[in-house]
Amino acid sequence: MPQDSFPLSYYPMFSFKRKGDTKITYLVGFDSQGNRKKLPYQFAGQGGLNQVRKQIVKFVRKGQAEKLCKIVASKAALSTDTPDLELVSVQIVTGTFNLTDYFKGQTEPGSEKVHSSCPVVREGK
Amino acid sequence: MRGLLRRLDTYWFTEIPAERLAILRILVGAFALQYLGSRFGMFGTVAHNLSDLFAPVGLASLLPGPLPAVLFQFLVALTLFLNVAFLLGWRFRYTGPAFGGLLLFVLCYRNSWSMIYHSDNGLVLHALILGLARSADALSLDALQRKAPVRIDAGATGWPIRLICTVTVIAYFLAGLAKVTGPLGWSWFAGEALRGQLEIDGLRKEILGGGVASVVRSLYDQVWIFTAVGIGTLILELGAPLALFHKWVGRFWALGIWSMHWGIFFMMGIRFEYSLSGIIIAAFFPLERLNPALLPAQRLRNQPVVFFDGVCSLCNATVDFIIARDREGRFTFAPLQGEYAAKVLRPEQVTDLSTVVLVEGNEILTRSDAFLRIASHLGGAWRLAEILRIVPRPIRDAVYRVIAANRYQWFGKKASCRMPSAEERARFVA
Numbered sequence: 291m292p293q294d295s296f297p298l299s300y301y302p303m304f305s306f307k308r309k310g311d312t313k314i315t316y317l318v319g320f321d322s323q324g325n326r327k328k329l330p331y332q333f334a335g336q337g338g339l340n341q342v343r344k345q346i347v348k349f350v351r352k353g354q355a356e357k358l359c360k361i362v363a364s365k366a367a368l369s370t371d372t373p374d375l376e377l378v379s380v381q382i383v384t385g386t387f388n389l390t391d392y393f394k395g396q397t398e399p400g401s402e403k404v405h406s407s408c409p410v411v412r413e414g415k
Numbered sequence: 416m417r418g419l420l421r422r423l424d425t426y427w428f429t430e431i432p433a434e435r436l437a438i439l440r441i442l443v444g445a446f447a448l449q450y451l452g453s454r455f456g457m458f459g460t461v462a463h464n465l466s467d468l469f470a471p472v473g474l475a476s477l478l479p480g481p482l483p484a485v486l487f488q489f490l491v492a493l494t495l496f497l498n499v500a501f502l503l504g505w506r507f508r509y510t511g512p513a514f515g516g517l518l519l520f521v522l523c524y525r526n527s528w529s530m531i532y533h534s535d536n537g538l539v540l541h542a543l544i545l546g547l548a549r550s551a552d553a554l555s556l557d558a559l560q561r562k563a564p565v566r567i568d569a570g571a572t573g574w575p576i577r578l579i580c581t582v583t584v585i586a587y588f589l590a591g592l593a594k595v596t597g598p599l600g601w602s603w604f605a606g607e608a609l610r611g612q613l614e615i616d617g618l619r620k621e622i623l624g625g626g627v628a629s630v631v632r633s634l635y636d637q638v639w640i641f642t643a644v645g646i647g648t649l650i651l652e653l654g655a656p657l658a659l660f661h662k663w664v665g666r667f668w669a670l671g672i673w674s675m676h677w678g679i680f681f682m683m684g685i686r687f688e689y690s691l692s693g694i695i696i697a698a699f700f701p702l703e704r705l706n707p708a709l710l711p712a713q714r715l716r717n718q719p720v721v722f723f724d725g726v727c728s729l730c731n732a733t734v735d736f737i738i739a740r741d742r743e744g745r746f747t748f749a750p751l752q753g754e755y756a757a758k759v760l761r762p763e764q765v766t767d768l769s770t771v772v773l774v775e776g777n778e779i780l781t782r783s784d785a786f787l788r789i790a791s792h793l794g795g796a797w798r799l800a801e802i803l804r805i806v807p808r809p810i811r812d813a814v815y816r817v818i819a820a821n822r823y824q825w826f827g828k829k830a831s832c833r834m835p836s837a838e839e840r841a842r843f844v845a
Contacts, residue, residue, distance in 0.1 A: 296472040296526045297519065297536040301590040304612075305597030312615055316622050330624030335468075336460040339625040345468050348529050354467065385622070389614040392636050397621075413448035 311400070315346050315387075317362050317382040319377040329380065333365045334358060346382070355382045355405035366410045382406045421804040426659075428808060429573045429778060432716055433761070434703040437504070437554035438570045438580070440545045442694045442702075444502030447518060450688065451495055453503075453527025462487040464528050472531060473523035487524060493519050501546065504555020515546025534687040537695045540582045548575035553761075579698040584655040587672060603649055604640030613641075616683055630682050644678060651675055658699070669696035718747045719775035720844070721789065722760065724768040725750030725832030728820045733771070734833070738842065740793045748843050750832050755844040769819040773775065783811035784817075 294302050317329040331342040351356035359382050366377045385399030431766060451458075463486035469481045482490075492516045501508035519542075522535045549572065551557045551612055595601055599608040610631075617628025634640050651671045658668035676690040689695050721737065723730040734748055749755045751772070756765050766777070771783035780788050783803070790800035818825075835843040 294472070294531055296523055296531050296533075297539045298473075298532065299536060299586075299589070301533065301593040303533075304590060304593040305599075312618065314619060314622050327624060328624065332624075336464055337457070337528065339620065339623055341528065341532075343619060343623055344529040345464075348468060348470075352467070372424065380606055387618060387622075389618065391616060392618055393632060414805065 310390060311386050311388050313384050314330050315343075315350055315382065315405075317346075318381045318383050319366060320379045320381075321376050322378050329362065329366070333362045333369070333380075335361075348395040348403050349384065350384065355406070358382055359406035363408045363410045377410045379407060379409050381408075405414045417802075417805045422802070424808060427577050428508060429780075431573045431576050432779070433549070433553040433572045435701065436545070436548065436550045436575060437552065438702040439541075439576070439698055440504065440550035441502060441554065442697055443500060443538070443541050443545055443551075445750050446694050448495070448498045448502060450538065451491065451498060451518075451521075455491060455495070458491045458525060459484070459488050460524055461528055468528050470529055471523075471527040471589060473526070474520045475523040475527040478524075482524070487521075488515065490524075491521055503541070504551030504557050506555050507551035507555060511546035513546075515543035518542050534689060536586055537583060538689045541579050541672075541695075541698075544575050544578050544582070550575065551678050555660075564705060572652060574754060576594075576698050583658060583695060583698070584658050587652045588655040591649055591651055591655070594649065595653070603645050604642070606640075606645045609636075609645040609648070610638065610641040613683055616685070620684070626684060628684075634682070636752075644682075647671075662699075666698045669699040672696055672748055683725055718745060718757075719773060719792070720747045720749055721785075722749050722751050722756050722764075722772040722774070724771075725752050726829045727768070727822050727826070728829060729818075729826035730771065731829070731833050732826070735794070737789060738839065740795075740797065744842065745792055746789070746842070748835075749845070752832055753845045769816070782807065782815045786815070 292300070294300070304345050317331070317333050319327050319329045321327075330347060331339050331346070333347045335342040337345075346358065349355060361379045362382070367381055382405040383402050384405065385402045388396070391400075462482070464481075466481045470480060484742060494514065497510050497514035497517060500506060501514040520537050522532075522539050526532055526535065552572070592610070594603045599611075602608045613628070613631045617631040620626050620628055651668065656666065658665040671691050673690070673696055676687050679685050679687065680691060704747075720736070723734055725731075736747075737746055751765055751768055759774065760772060760779075764781075770781045771785050771789075773780040773788055775788065787800055790797045
């Protein structure tokens with residue numbers, strides 16, 4: 291399939307086949323008790339949701355999940371977005387979701403693959 | 416073939432009031448200004464992205480690598496400055512093309528970081544067309560500061576509007592084509608493909624912290640809604656080219672597209688601002704009618720009006736010729752030197768006595784176009800004059816110009832404007 295361009299496009303996103311199972315790469319944080327929480331996309335980069343989502347995928351595909359993990363960890367160290375959760379580590383994870391099951395209430399992924407884990411290091415601690 | 420060429424000629428080069436093009440320039444300029452202005456900070460952060468993520472598209476592909484962040488921010492600031500000049504129509508000959516070109520580059524660069532925002536396509540193409548056209552001949556600082564009247568050739572305001580409509584239509588048609596030629600094919604008609612699109616969009620939003628896909632969840636089991644929306648969307652997209660063939664089809668299509676984007680907004684929460692604003696489809700509508708004071712050629716009566724050089728013997732003979740054959744009394748006549756002409760025509764059209772001006776409906780025709788349209792209304796064998804449309808307009812108008820330039824010398828000139836006889840008075844406006 292030819293590469294999409296701008297401002298002339300052939301709108302390839304409408305040609306993608308949506309299967310029953312789909313993979314999404316996302317960010318996960320853990321506190322000292324092992325409680326887990328999905329982190330918002332803003333921890334990974336600049337721009338809107340879809341732009342950052344594609345950047346996350348690009349990092350993983352290029353084998354740079356660890357680099358992304360460190361970026362997320364550094365933002366988590368400074369962030370006040372998760373006041374209920376003092377994050378001690380973060381992960382870059384790809385989960386496989388069944389679309390039908392997800393919208394029927396089964397919101398947990400069928401399987402997960404962890405690409406990278408790294409600690410959240412706060413200055414002075 | 417001849418008929419096709421004639422239709423193409425009429426389609427692309429029919430004169431449309433300069434005010435419509437000017438209103439489009441103002442709408443697109445104002446939208447671009449708020450779009451760029453409100454994202455100035457965000458564009459700055461894009462410039463600081465990691466170079467690993469740089470995936471250049473469009474004009475940015477010409478770059479050897481990412482620009483220094485400060486240079487990109489300067490270019491965005493320069494684009495904003497040119498945007499203001501574009502909006503106001505100031506030194507438009509230079510600022511119009513410069514703004515169109517720079518906006519194209521800036522948005523190409525912005526879209527070169529892993530994500531292409533297709534919603535920018537319409538804005539940048541429309542701004543580019545308006546920047547290269549004579550969009551500031553009316554409602555602009557240039558028009559206010561102009562000392563001498565500008566000469567507007569027939570079609571100078573028509574083609575940019577047609578081109579804007581055409582690129583808009585092509586974009587939607589390609590989107591529809593991508594759907595039915597892709598692996599999902601005609602399943603888009605069944606609604607499941609559309610639901611799949613909404614599902615995956617909603618899933619991404621929820622997992623990545625972009626909000627809750629509440630509409631998808633609440634409508635999930637109502638497949639008929641997705642079927643209806645899927646069919647409606649495909650009809651609008653694949654039927655888009657029809658919008659170019661008739662103005663009313665175009666307007667209904669445009670309203671359908673506008674409604675579709677509001678539907679996408681309510682169902683998916685996706686805010687295609689340029690489409691939601693309605694500016695993307697504005698070129699399909701006679702915008703100048705929003706304010707009758709802007710109309711350059713308001714008609715006192717619902718009839719075509721022929722404006723002619725009142726002291727030219729050839730022109731007066733032509734008027735006599737038309738009156739003798741216009742048995743239905745279709746035409747009204749007015750001298751270009753009269754008060755009515757000054758009231759309803761633009762100044763440059765009043766001062767240019769070398770052409771007859773035909774005002775019919777929303778169209779203003781000059782030179783050979785006016786002559787051929789008048790002949791077609793006379794009916795009978797005079798309709799055959801339409802055959803001359805196979806001759807390209809520049810050649811037809813060149814012949815017209817030669818005759819017009821020598822009309823006083825060859826056919827004579829009256830000392831004063833024609834005074835209609837008692838019988839003719841009902842057909843004339845002074």
